[in-house]
Amino acid sequence: MRPGVGLVVGVLLLSASGTGAAADGVIRVGSKSFTESYILAEVAAQIIEQVGEARAERRVGLGGTGVTQRAIESGAIDLYPEYTGTLAQVILKDRSLRTVEAIRARLVPRGLTIGDSLGFANTYALAVREDRGARLGLRTISDLALHPELRAAFSSGFLEREDGWPGLRAHYGLALHRVGVMEHALTYRAIASGDVELMDVFSTDGQLERLRLRLLEDDRRFFPDYSAVLLARRELAERFPRTWARLREALEGRIDGRRMAQLNALVDLDGKPIAEAAAVFLRGGAAAPSGTGSSRAMLTEIGVLTLGHLVLVLISVGAAIVLGIPMGIVAARYRRAGQLELSVIAMLQTVPALALLMFMIPLFGIGQGPALVALSLYALLPIARNTYAGLMTIDRTLLEIAWVLRLGELRRLLRIDLPLSAIAIMAGIKTAAVTTVGTATLAAFIGGGGYGTLIVRGLALDDTATILAGAAPAALMALAFHGLFELMDLVVIPRGLRK
Amino acid sequence: MSGIVPIAASVVKPSRVGVRMRGMIALHEVTKRFGETVALDAVSLEVRPGVTHVLLGSSGSGKSTVLRLILGLAAPDAGVVSVEGTPVDAESRDRLVARMGYVVQDGGLYPHLSAAHNVALAAEAHRWPRARIAARVAELAGMAGLDADMLRRYPRELSGGQRQRVGLMRALMLDPPILLLDEPLGALDPIVRAELQDQLGRLFAGLAKTVVLVTHDLREAARLGHTITLMTAGRVVQQGTLADLEERPASPFVTQFLTAQTLAPPAPAGR
Numbered sequence: 001m002r003p004g005v006g007l008v009v010g011v012l013l014l015s016a017s018g019t020g021a022a023a024d025g026v027i028r029v030g031s032k033s034f035t036e037s038y039i040l041a042e043v044a045a046q047i048i049e050q051v052g053e054a055r056a057e058r059r060v061g062l063g064g065t066g067v068t069q070r071a072i073e074s075g076a077i078d079l080y081p082e083y084t085g086t087l088a089q090v091i092l093k094d095r096s097l098r099t100v101e102a103i104r105a106r107l108v109p110r111g112l113t114i115g116d117s118l119g120f121a122n123t124y125a126l127a128v129r130e131d132r133g134a135r136l137g138l139r140t141i142s143d144l145a146l147h148p149e150l151r152a153a154f155s156s157g158f159l160e161r162e163d164g165w166p167g168l169r170a171h172y173g174l175a176l177h178r179v180g181v182m183e184h185a186l187t188y189r190a191i192a193s194g195d196v197e198l199m200d201v202f203s204t205d206g207q208l209e210r211l212r213l214r215l216l217e218d219d220r221r222f223f224p225d226y227s228a229v230l231l232a233r234r235e236l237a238e239r240f241p242r243t244w245a246r247l248r249e250a251l252e253g254r255i256d257g258r259r260m261a262q263l264n265a266l267v268d269l270d271g272k273p274i275a276e277a278a279a280v281f282l283r284g285g286a287a288a289p290s291g292t293g294s295s296r297a298m299l300t301e302i303g304v305l306t307l308g309h310l311v312l313v314l315i316s317v318g319a320a321i322v323l324g325i326p327m328g329i330v331a332a333r334y335r336r337a338g339q340l341e342l343s344v345i346a347m348l349q350t351v352p353a354l355a356l357l358m359f360m361i362p363l364f365g366i367g368q369g370p371a372l373v374a375l376s377l378y379a380l381l382p383i384a385r386n387t388y389a390g391l392m393t394i395d396r397t398l399l400e401i402a403w404v405l406r407l408g409e410l411r412r413l414l415r416i417d418l419p420l421s422a423i424a425i426m427a428g429i430k431t432a433a434v435t436t437v438g439t440a441t442l443a444a445f446i447g448g449g450g451y452g453t454l455i456v457r458g459l460a461l462d463d464t465a466t467i468l469a470g471a472a473p474a475a476l477m478a479l480a481f482h483g484l485f486e487l488m489d490l491v492v493i494p495r496g497l498r499k
Numbered sequence: 500m501s502g503i504v505p506i507a508a509s510v511v512k513p514s515r516v517g518v519r520m521r522g523m524i525a526l527h528e529v530t531k532r533f534g535e536t537v538a539l540d541a542v543s544l545e546v547r548p549g550v551t552h553v554l555l556g557s558s559g560s561g562k563s564t565v566l567r568l569i570l571g572l573a574a575p576d577a578g579v580v581s582v583e584g585t586p587v588d589a590e591s592r593d594r595l596v597a598r599m600g601y602v603v604q605d606g607g608l609y610p611h612l613s614a615a616h617n618v619a620l621a622a623e624a625h626r627w628p629r630a631r632i633a634a635r636v637a638e639l640a641g642m643a644g645l646d647a648d649m650l651r652r653y654p655r656e657l658s659g660g661q662r663q664r665v666g667l668m669r670a671l672m673l674d675p676p677i678l679l680l681d682e683p684l685g686a687l688d689p690i691v692r693a694e695l696q697d698q699l700g701r702l703f704a705g706l707a708k709t710v711v712l713v714t715h716d717l718r719e720a721a722r723l724g725h726t727i728t729l730m731t732a733g734r735v736v737q738q739g740t741l742a743d744l745e746e747r748p749a750s751p752f753v754t755q756f757l758t759a760q761t762l763a764p765p766a767p768a769g770r
């Protein structure tokens with residue numbers, strides 16, 4: 001990052017950090033988008049509600065450590081479940097930090113703190129299919145060196161993190177021929193069907209038993225300790241001491257690996273709602289018989305998410321229209337500056353949508369606002385580009401005649417240039433609207449709401465029904481927008497231009 | 500096609516231009532290049548006020564470039580183009596173009612506007628009251644032989660001849676003293692073309708405007724032009740009346756051009 005950019009980002013970061021932060025009697029609980037994180041966050045939220053010192057707001061299903069870290073540093077969330085290994089390696093970037101105390105000491109200057117271990121460690125582990133492992137006699141990770149032909153699929157986090165595959169490969173001197181990247185929930189299916197033979201798993205995974213996976217022993221002790229802890233902003237502990245004390249008392253040392261795996265299985269395998277799994281833990285008993293009315297709850301949720309999704313699409317496409325058409329006009333008017341301008345917008349487009357959403361976090365925190373900014377930027381290109389193309393393809397004679405008729409700049413733009421470009425401009429707006437309906441599902445990764453909330457949760461829980469409950473309405477909305485804009489053509493495109 | 504009514508009063512504000520200069524156009528030693536190509540090579544010509552002057556020549560002879568220079572749509576590389584005594588340059592061209600109406604092949608109409616709206620554009624920019632616009636459009640429609648129904652149509656719903664008449668109406672809306680027409684009948688079939696030539700002839704006779712008409716068609720030049728400039732390859736070959744060209748050809752090319760056209764469709768420009 002260049003110094004200038006760094007400075008701007010830094011200033012915005014500082015200003016953003018003053019905003020959220022338990023200041024308004026609300027504790028914002030975050031989670032990453034996998035079952036265990038959802039459950040622990042829900043447990044924490046229910047405890048906060050029981051204590052009654054503050055309201056709990058759930059900002060769950062955030063897309064990975066990058067998002068949660070920035071969210072908690074900027075005050076967009078106050079608390080979320082994290083692991084000591086991740087804290088040391090990814091957030092503090094210091095492998096030598098092994099104990100909770102050492103990590104805590106380094107977090108305090110950053111305005112953060114952690115409690116003690118919740119009682120279990122969720123370490124990375126490698127797993128093979130039981131039958132394959134037995135046949136090849138695989139017991140330890142070292143044994144893998146003899147079988148480079150095994151087909152492996154790793155989650156993207158594991159594939160990239162230094163404490164994941166890159167470090168492991170170097171540590172053990174492994175060379176697998178085929179290593180793919182796959183969403184975790186999908187890898188379970190792939191390994192069940194035999195398409196994949198080796199995967200990364202978490203040791204508390206609820207699926208291990210059912211899928212008959214063999215965990216390979218970390219015989220040369222590569223994986224660091226991943227004890228679960230609560231990561232919180234320090235001001236949370238200061239402002240709501242009773243709540244923080246109760247959270248620590250109720251959770252620290254209270255969940256062993258077996259218990260966590262059971263809770264995970266309750267959600268992943270038995271299909272219980274996350275809130276129920278959390279309640280089961282807090283009651284200390286077994287699962288109650290499945291409650292009714294969950295489909296009604298789902299419908300209500302889809303209704304709320306539909307509204308959220310509509311807001312995301314309408315506002316961001318609206319903003320992109322308001323900005324994009326003038327940008328297209330400027331580009332057509334001042335050729336050289338225009339090329340520069342269009343190149344910059346095009347470059348924005350090459351940033352993967354998820355990464356663009358991530359960039360928004362230090363600037364605007366998490367939630368709907370930053371999602372709107374990212375989506376607007378994304379919708380800009382088709383609109384600006386098509387406006388430019390529409391203006392540039394107007395018959396030159398018609399423009400010269402406009403000059404001879406002495407129509408004047410503004411009148412020419414409004415009465416001649418833009419109407420003649422209407423078909424191209426509308427096509428750009430249609431493209432922007434339909435793709436934004438799709439891209440907006442990614443907003444859920446930074447807590448932006450919308451249908452993506454269900455897709456992210458469904459992926460985390462490996463629950464196709466939940467994924468479809470988000471994906472199908474999104475597809476319908478895209479169709480609806482397409483139809484709506486076809487109708488709008490009848491109003492916007494001058495009759496004389498219609499085919 | 501009848502009912503051609505000359506416009507009684509000038510609609511354009513009376514200018515400071517003297518009567519002698521009104522509508523006059525002159526080119527002096529004008530050269531225009533497009534990259535390596537010389538479009539006009541030291542061309543001089545003068546169009547007297549109130550005269551219909553035809554620029555005759557094959558395609559590529561430079562005749563359309565002359566119109567563009569007069570309009571100020573392009574600037575000469577050397578020489579002077581002047582309109583009503585004022586040299587056309589970056590500073591004067593906005594003012595001078597108000598003295599001119601411009602008609603192109605197939606009308607050059609805006610496809611998204613109705614015929615009436617196309618005609619009314621310039622008057623709207625001048626903030627004429629609606630009633631005045633409507634009256635002027637009706638007057639021009641009568642002149643051009645178009646009825647109200649046709650004026651409500653969009654350009655693509657009109658025939659080529661109708662589009663051309665609408666284009667002419669648009670150029671005449673503010674009653675400029677100069678009318679420039681670039682192959683106005685080029686896109687029309689022969690019968691409509693002959694009909695419109697007759698109509699244009701009567702129209703020009705009634706309007707007392709300076710008209711410069713670009714065409715490759717000798718018959719059109721003969722029918723409409725008081726005077727003719729025959730051009731080839733960016734040069735003026737001869738200027739004069741048709742009789743001058745026929746009886747006192749300045750070069751063998753003149754005779755060649757005239758004979759070729761009386762017998763067959765125009766051949767490519769020879770040199």
